[in-house]
Amino acid sequence: MTQLTRDQLIELATEKYFGNVDRKAMEPVLDCCHEDVQFTIQTDNLTHSGHAGVRKMFDNLFSGYEEIWHGDFEVAADEQSQTVCARFNVYLKDHQGNETRLRNCNFWYVEDGRFRRVFVFMSGENVLR
Secondary structure: OOOOOHHHHHHHHHHHHHHHHHOOOHHHHHHOEEEEEEEEEHHHOEEEEHHHHHHHHHHHHHHHEEEEEEEEEEEEEEOOOOEEEEEEEEEEEEOOOOEEEEEEEEEEEEEOOEEEEEEEEOOOOOOOO
């Protein structure tokens, strides 16, 4: 079973995951997750299950927004429990030029180098439907 270092956990969350979300690169995003990942938007009481559910969620996000950006990360990671949490800013611009800005917090539970469970807390309306 792969144990990631603190730096690797942070890289997984901020670069491999969010970096690819921002590039709308579906396969690398899914590569961060186990096939049976549980991805919960806690503030909307909604869970997307497995690669199929996460793919649908990101298909909707990627098609709905021209620009996607996540940054200004404040991150904590624990090697022993293989967990990462981050508070960050989100900027989205839709195809009509409307902007959405969020201040979110994610919790990732990592097993064997990939996300097993993800919990998202959003400051505004859920954009991950």
